[in-house]
Amino acid sequence: TSRPLNIAVAGTGYVGLVSGVCMAHRGHNVTCVDIDERKITIMQDGISPIYEQDLEELMYLNRDRLTYTTDYISAYKNADAIFIGVGTPEQPDGSADLTYIATVARQIAETIEKNCLVVVKSTVPVGTNDKVEQFIQDFLVNDVKVEVASNPEFLAQGTAVRDTLEAARIIIGTNSIEAEDTLMAIYEPFGLPIVSVSRRSAEMIKYAANDFLALKISYMNDLANLCELVGADIEDVARGMGYDSRIGSKFLNAGIGYGGSCFPKDTKALEYLATLHGYELRTVKAAINVNKDQKILLYKKACQRLITFNGLKVAVLGLTFKPGTDDLREAPSLDNIPLLLAQGADIYAYDPVGIENFRKKYPEAGLDPERKNGKGSIRYVMSAEEALDGANVCFIFTEWGEIKAVMPETYKRLMRTPLVYDGRNIYAVNEMRDNGVEYYSVGRK
């Protein structure tokens, strides 16, 4: 039986906040630290700064064990363990930006007053934990012992709480028995399988798993394009493959390519790491290239079908990189909308939760009657029907339930010309055809 530990979590993004709240839910006392005062204030009011199922409920249930603060000194000073869950954004060359990690590491070094385990949860290049440990040693103020452990996170957005509480496995990477014991004590109450390995292997597992999933998707997308050429159906192919437990039936959905905060970044980061070591990681490179093309595949198809987008009303259904999140990072919509606007399309975009974020990147612009520079316009609407009304062409970028609920006949009824490019294979091809819709999807006839 383990005792509750005092845990500080640096960073209250998806990884930090969800891990912190889940550790509190499993009995630990958790202090969530962020530099963003506004975020801290709203969390103190019981509101989650991210859109994530079950999170606010758990914040409420465990409020006695949860503290939110910008005061890292008091949070770190007496912590048994400090989790680092800050961002490691992609840099232009594909490498991970470790500035935020370094900042936290230095703050830890300058504040801790007792022996403590620093746990890196952020996805970092293999070898980073060694550097973080050295960096902390270099700046350490008090005579205490600090160790660094790796504990990568596998949560997916939209299901982050469930993914954490019911994780398939917990990976802990440590270089000492003491560090391993501390992490075991933290995770024992979760009752989940624990894989205990070296720090470097743990760091590698994170990339290995994410990049494998990205590869799986790119493989299906690559095959989907071939299926179209040879008259096979990728959905049937996927179904037939998935029964083989060595392959597995999940993550075989062809579509408009993967987005989000992990796969695009983690594939590029591993490829970059390989390059640094003089190695060409050919498989992952292929996954990246396939994905790049896949994101604008339907746009290109539409360009072959239409003379121009100039002056056309284009319905865009779905802006986020997947359903269940308001996150737009690497969303296919961000690759396609600029192309459509540049061609002079008048876009009517609908997304159940993503509009607010999208508007920040693309503020609403009304119709430019003179269409100067051939530039189009974008408006945001409250329903799929509103977007489709009078549209000349429709693009489906996200498979939200609200969008899947649109009946095939609705396209025929509402659109000026029922021409639909579906990046998520939402509809049965026959059904759309029977309803008089000219329908293009991915990897199907």
Ligand code: UDX
């Ligand atoms: C992913 C991993 O699932 C998670 O384990 C990791 O920790 C972080 O990255 P996330 O990015 O939140 O999580 O979403 P996920 O549901 O995995 O989807 C990623 C992207 O792949 C989405 O754009 C999705 O549309 C796409 N995808 C997924 C496919 O195109 N086909 C599939 O079969 C599955």
